[in-house]
Amino acid sequence: MKTSEKRILVLHGPNLNMLGKREPEVYGSLTLEQLNAELAAQAAKLGVAVECRQSNHEGVLVDMIQTADGEYDCIIINPAAFTHYSIAVRDALAAISTPAIEVHLSNIYRREEFRHHSVTAPVTVGQIAGFGSQGYILALYAAVDIIMRGGKK
Numbered sequence: 401m402k403t404s405e406k407r408i409l410v411l412h413g414p415n416l417n418m419l420g421k422r423e424p425e426v427y428g429s430l431t432l433e434q435l436n437a438e439l440a441a442q443a444a445k446l447g448v449a450v451e452c453r454q455s456n457h458e459g460v461l462v463d464m465i466q467t468a469d470g471e472y473d474c475i476i477i478n479p480a481a482f483t484h485y486s487i488a489v490r491d492a493l494a495a496i497s498t499p500a501i502e503v504h505l506s507n508i509y510r511r512e513e514f515r516h517h518s519v520t521a522p523v524t525v526g527q528i529a530g531f532g533s534q535g536y537i538l539a540l541y542a543a544v545d546i547i548m549r550g551g552k553k
Contacts, residue, residue, distance in 0.1 A: 406447070408543050409472040410439060410536070411464055412454035413480030413489075419505075430533050442537055446544050448473075458482060462492045469496035473551050474543040476536065478503045483518045494523040499546050501539045504529040 412432060415422060420431035430438075436452040443450040451472075455461050461482065468475055475493075477500055482489045493500050502521050507530030509516050521527045525546060528535040546552070 406449070406544075406547050407472045408443065408448055408450045408540065408547075409464070409468045409475045410436070410450055410452040411461060411475060411477040411479075412452065413461060413478055413482050414456040416478060416480055417454050417456070435533050435536060438533065439536055439540060442540055446540065448540075448544055448547070450540070458486055458488055462488050465489070465492040465496060465500075469498050472498055473547045474498065475500040476503055476539045476543055477501070477520070477524070478505070478536075479520050483508070483520055485519065487519060490519045490523055493520060499543075499551060500524045501542055501546075502527040503535045503539045505532050505535060506530060 417432055419435065420429055432454060439450050439452060453464055455464070461479070465475065475498055477493070479486065479489050479502065483502070483504070500523070502518065502524045504527070508518070509529070518527065526542065528538050528542070531538060
């Protein structure tokens with residue numbers, strides 16, 4: 401499953417810089433740095449490159465999404481809290497041709513009612529939720545599959 405020169409952008413939304421400290425019973429004990437290292441190691445095995453970025457700021461994530469178009473073959477995004485209300489992040493994902501996969505560490509549908517709705521999911525290829533950090537690895541495999549099939553949204 402080699403896809404040389406293919407690039408995947410991983411975007412982590414607000415508060416994900418606090419992984420390992422913030423509610424470990426919900427989000428696990430892995431730090432963001434450890435998660436990114438796992439992604440990089442798995443990506444290398446799959447023959448793709450990953451770049452991981454995190455921001456607590458909605459506009460910064462919008463800028464990252466917009467500039468990713470044409471620069472990356474797929475986006476893996478955990479919009480975190482922005483999942484539930486950011487029309488700006490949703491519209492940025494909808495405006496680009498680069499396919500995106502939405503990921504959540506926790507199962508958002510087993511949590512508070514306000515977390516049950518994603519405004520971003522309808523403009524992504526799919527959503528993976530509830531598998532902890534393994535969800536990102538599953539998304540990486542899905543991204544490689546999307547790229548191999550021609551990178552269609």
